[in-house]
Amino acid sequence: MDALNNLMYGFGIALEPINIAYVFAGVFAGTIIGMLPGLGPISALALMIPITFAMEPSSGLILMAGVYYGAIFGGSTSSILLNAPGVAGTVATSFDGYPMAKQGLAGKALAIAAYASFIGGTVSIIFLMLVAPLLSKVAVSFGPAEYFALMVLGLTAVVSLSDKSLVKGLIAAVIGIMISIVGIDLQTGTERFTLGSMHLLDGIDFLVVALGIFALAEVFYMLLRGGGGKEPKRNVIGSLKLSGSEVKQIAGPISRSSILGFFTGVLPGAGATIGSFLGYSMEKRLAKDGDTFGKGNIKGVAAPEAANNAACTGSFVPLLTLGVPGSGTTAVLLGALLVMGVTPGPMMLEQRPDVFWGVIASMYIGNIFLLVLNLPLIPLIAKILDLPRPLLLSLILIFCMIGVYGMSFSVFDLMLLLGFGLMGLGMRLFGFPAAPLILALILGNIMEESMRRALQISGGDWMIFVEKPISLSLLLIALLSLTLPLLKKRRKRPVT
Amino acid sequence: MTSLSLKRLAVIALPMAALSGMATAVNAQEWTPSRSIEFVAPANPGGGWDTLVRTVSRVIQEEQLSDRNFAAINVPGGGGAVAWAQIARDSGNPHKLFATSPPVILVPLAGASRYDHSDFTPVARLITDYSILLVAADSEYETINDLFDALRENPNLSIGGGSAPGSMDHISVAGLASAAGLEASSVNYIPFSGGGDAMTNLMGGHVEAVITGAGESVGQLGEGSQLRALGVSAPERLSGSLADVPTYQEQGVDYTFDIWRGVMGAPDMPEEAVAYYEDLFAEMLETDGWQRARDQLGWIDAYQDSEEFGVFLDEQQELFSSVLSDLGLLRQ
Numbered sequence: 001m002d003a004l005n006n007l008m009y010g011f012g013i014a015l016e017p018i019n020i021a022y023v024f025a026g027v028f029a030g031t032i033i034g035m036l037p038g039l040g041p042i043s044a045l046a047l048m049i050p051i052t053f054a055m056e057p058s059s060g061l062i063l064m065a066g067v068y069y070g071a072i073f074g075g076s077t078s079s080i081l082l083n084a085p086g087v088a089g090t091v092a093t094s095f096d097g098y099p100m101a102k103q104g105l106a107g108k109a110l111a112i113a114a115y116a117s118f119i120g121g122t123v124s125i126i127f128l129m130l131v132a133p134l135l136s137k138v139a140v141s142f143g144p145a146e147y148f149a150l151m152v153l154g155l156t157a158v159v160s161l162s163d164k165s166l167v168k169g170l171i172a173a174v175i176g177i178m179i180s181i182v183g184i185d186l187q188t189g190t191e192r193f194t195l196g197s198m199h200l201l202d203g204i205d206f207l208v209v210a211l212g213i214f215a216l217a218e219v220f221y222m223l224l225r226g227g228g229g230k231e232p233k234r235n236v237i238g239s240l241k242l243s244g245s246e247v248k249q250i251a252g253p254i255s256r257s258s259i260l261g262f263f264t265g266v267l268p269g270a271g272a273t274i275g276s277f278l279g280y281s282m283e284k285r286l287a288k289d290g291d292t293f294g295k296g297n298i299k300g301v302a303a304p305e306a307a308n309n310a311a312c313t314g315s316f317v318p319l320l321t322l323g324v325p326g327s328g329t330t331a332v333l334l335g336a337l338l339v340m341g342v343t344p345g346p347m348m349l350e351q352r353p354d355v356f357w358g359v360i361a362s363m364y365i366g367n368i369f370l371l372v373l374n375l376p377l378i379p380l381i382a383k384i385l386d387l388p389r390p391l392l393l394s395l396i397l398i399f400c401m402i403g404v405y406g407m408s409f410s411v412f413d414l415m416l417l418l419g420f421g422l423m424g425l426g427m428r429l430f431g432f433p434a435a436p437l438i439l440a441l442i443l444g445n446i447m448e449e450s451m452r453r454a455l456q457i458s459g460g461d462w463m464i465f466v467e468k469p470i471s472l473s474l475l476l477i478a479l480l481s482l483t484l485p486l487l488k489k490r491r492k493r494p495v496t
Numbered sequence: 497m498t499s500l501s502l503k504r505l506a507v508i509a510l511p512m513a514a515l516s517g518m519a520t521a522v523n524a525q526e527w528t529p530s531r532s533i534e535f536v537a538p539a540n541p542g543g544g545w546d547t548l549v550r551t552v553s554r555v556i557q558e559e560q561l562s563d564r565n566f567a568a569i570n571v572p573g574g575g576g577a578v579a580w581a582q583i584a585r586d587s588g589n590p591h592k593l594f595a596t597s598p599p600v601i602l603v604p605l606a607g608a609s610r611y612d613h614s615d616f617t618p619v620a621r622l623i624t625d626y627s628i629l630l631v632a633a634d635s636e637y638e639t640i641n642d643l644f645d646a647l648r649e650n651p652n653l654s655i656g657g658g659s660a661p662g663s664m665d666h667i668s669v670a671g672l673a674s675a676a677g678l679e680a681s682s683v684n685y686i687p688f689s690g691g692g693d694a695m696t697n698l699m700g701g702h703v704e705a706v707i708t709g710a711g712e713s714v715g716q717l718g719e720g721s722q723l724r725a726l727g728v729s730a731p732e733r734l735s736g737s738l739a740d741v742p743t744y745q746e747q748g749v750d751y752t753f754d755i756w757r758g759v760m761g762a763p764d765m766p767e768e769a770v771a772y773y774e775d776l777f778a779e780m781l782e783t784d785g786w787q788r789a790r791d792q793l794g795w796i797d798a799y800q801d802s803e804e805f806g807v808f809l810d811e812q813q814e815l816f817s818s819v820l821s822d823l824g825l826l827r828q
Contacts, residue, residue, distance in 0.1 A: 140697075322716075331690070343714060410573065
């Protein structure tokens with residue numbers, strides 16, 4: 001019952017009035033930042049470093065962690081309402097969340113997102129508390145070969161994400177991988193597909209593509225169809241209440257995705273975005289009504305939302321127990337901790353238990369705050385859909401542009417956004433699914449780098465991918481998930 | 497408007513000048529900033545340049561060293577190239593500074609930036625960090641010589657680092673190998689996306705050794721750690737928790753490597769402005785606020801004024817280009 005004692009100790013710190021205030025301020029600011037498309041938690045946290053400098057390290061981390069998971073929590077809102085992902089981790093939420101909003105079920109989608117986020121967050125805090133020190137072993141057991149295998153497994157989701165035509169889905173995925181190649185190659189320092197432009201040296205930011213292909217393309221599509229404001233049921237927000245059968249439907253996806261998401265978060269470099277895609281495609285494959293995913297299935301909202309919040313909490317495992325940041329956001333958190341005089345790492349549990357357990361306890365409180373804060377806000381925020389079409393469309397445009405410009409302060413990226421918007425429109429008109437492109441874009445980079453790193457370590461020997469047990473098992477699962485649906489089909493055929 | 501605000505400035509400035517007159521001889525020639533100083537970090541928030549810019553700005557403000565604000569601005573892109581191209585267009589602007597470190601030499605040498613250090617005005621070198629060579633705690637290698645002996649036997653031995661080939665970590669370890677009598681290009685350098693990423697891979701046994709910044713490694717070393725340091729690139733042993741780590745020179749390899757950080761300004765910055773900033777930064781390094789932040793971040797003071805810094809940068813460029821050409825990575 002060591003964990004319980006430690007947790008009580010942590011609550012002793014987290015329940016100090018000043019720290020409760022910090023948790024609240026953190027999650028509140030995070031929710032707002034998350035709701036605005038494009039504006040992610042990284043810049044917000046970097047701006048906060050000077051503020052936290054003078055604070056107690058436990059308070060500082062409590063505040064900053066609140067902003068981080070608050071942003072992931074709030075990010076689903078604009079994914080669902082506007083088809084514009086608030087943060088990278090909530091792209092997958094828009095696949096079913098936005099169709100639900102179009103069907104007049106915005107309230108329900110937002111409520112499911114809030115419950116799923118809450119449960120995903122809370123489940124993974126329990127994991128974080130109980131097994132964090134053990135899990136640091138899992139995190140380090142993933143080397144280049146293992147990451148490559150994991151990315152291959154992730155990519156098999158292209159099959160389930162390309163609903164009508166597999167060929168079109170594969171074409172979209174290849175385009176996604178091509179976009180991920182743009183920029184300076186980490187392995188050789190060679191410029192690839194930069195067309196001599198300095199602005200492309202760092203590659204194309206994932207959010208620029210996501211906002212263009214989802215949000216902007218949607219705006220263009222509505223304009224094209226002659227937006228006379230005749231959209232049926234557009235103005236209905238719907239009830240927030242879930243029926244008993246709906247609760248039953250999402251219970252499984254939420255619990256599975258919470259666990260999956262947590263373990264994805266523990267791996268440095270994987271994180272919330274990959275976690276949410278894996279959760280979404282896993283549930284789509286498991287569901288009996290898998291073919292309604294992408295058309296407003298409530299499980300399609302619940303799964304990625306549980307997974308991304310769980311992954312966000314999971315990413316604190318490598319940060320706090322290894323001192324290794326798994327993502328850009330946790331890198332800023334690491335920097336802030338160093339400035340406050342705390343060195344995360346294997347010794348932190350003994351040296352600064354106040355910071356470690358204080359933050360864990362504060363996350364329980366923060367998650368409750370988030371739920372209580374978000375639920376009553378839903379009807380208010382969803383009112384944005386009541387706006388007249390021209391206003392709403394302009395608003396989406398403005399949000400996307402502010403988001404992109406706020407990330408890089410680059411006009412070039414605004415042009416890219418526009419370009420990807422047009423590309424997304426073209427894809428929609430010709431029936432190419434956007435989700436495989438986005439998935440391949442996220443995975444492509446890590447997949448390529450890991451593969452080449454692994455081969456460089458092995459001296460060019462491809463056996464490295466099958467000699468390592470974790471890598472081999474992941475590759476086998478990938479193979480199974482590709483072949484099983486085919487076998488199933490074959491078995492069905494004689495009957496029909 | 498301008499004349500009005502200038503007048504107002506004079507009204508404020510006069511009594512202040514009188515007050516501070518005891519300490520510094522005020523003469524008509526002395527330059528002071530007339531508006532906020534743009535202090536550019538040529539990267540996203542969170543990295544080394546960004547930390548330097550934000551820390552310096554904060555200390556200057558807290559210690560009230562300047563009556564003008566230092567505004568931290570992030571201009572990410574191209575490993576710095578986007579920011580450098582912008583600043584290069586701002587010739588003569590005395591209100592524009594940027595944080596700098598070896599990439600300002602390395603990126604142009606790799607052919608990825610039209611502008612290099614000679615296009616800008618050196619203002620001051622502030623701090624330095626050193627490279628550290630790490631192995632897993634249970635590794636058979638006890639000294640850097642053990643590692644290099646093994647490398648002679650098996651050139652395939654992988655050494656991870658936190659940056660792309662041809663950038664700091666790679667140059668540092670390739671130069672070390674060359675000083676130890678090996679071919680610089682014989683090091684099987686595996687680039688990871690950051691020092692932390694590289695160290696995780698070392699803990700998991702995916703690479704044999706890792707080269708990274710000493711400051712970055714502090715949290716990973718010490719009691720109960722899964723990693724062990726073989727040597728550090730400093731001329732003398734470091735203090736604090738790294739005091740037990742021998743230098744390369746102690747182990748018979750005459751090689752040091754600095755990961756310096758400093759401040760540069762727009763091209764052709766007026767001399768008076770350079771003098772103002774030199775004094776400002778020299779004064780800043782003496783303050784308690786700076787020393788506290790510096791110790792927490794594991795930085796080591798390494799002040800050089802504009803002229804010394806300029807000479808130092810030229811020497812570094814020569815050193816880097818010779819290692820890069822040994823590696824076959826010189827593109828300029």
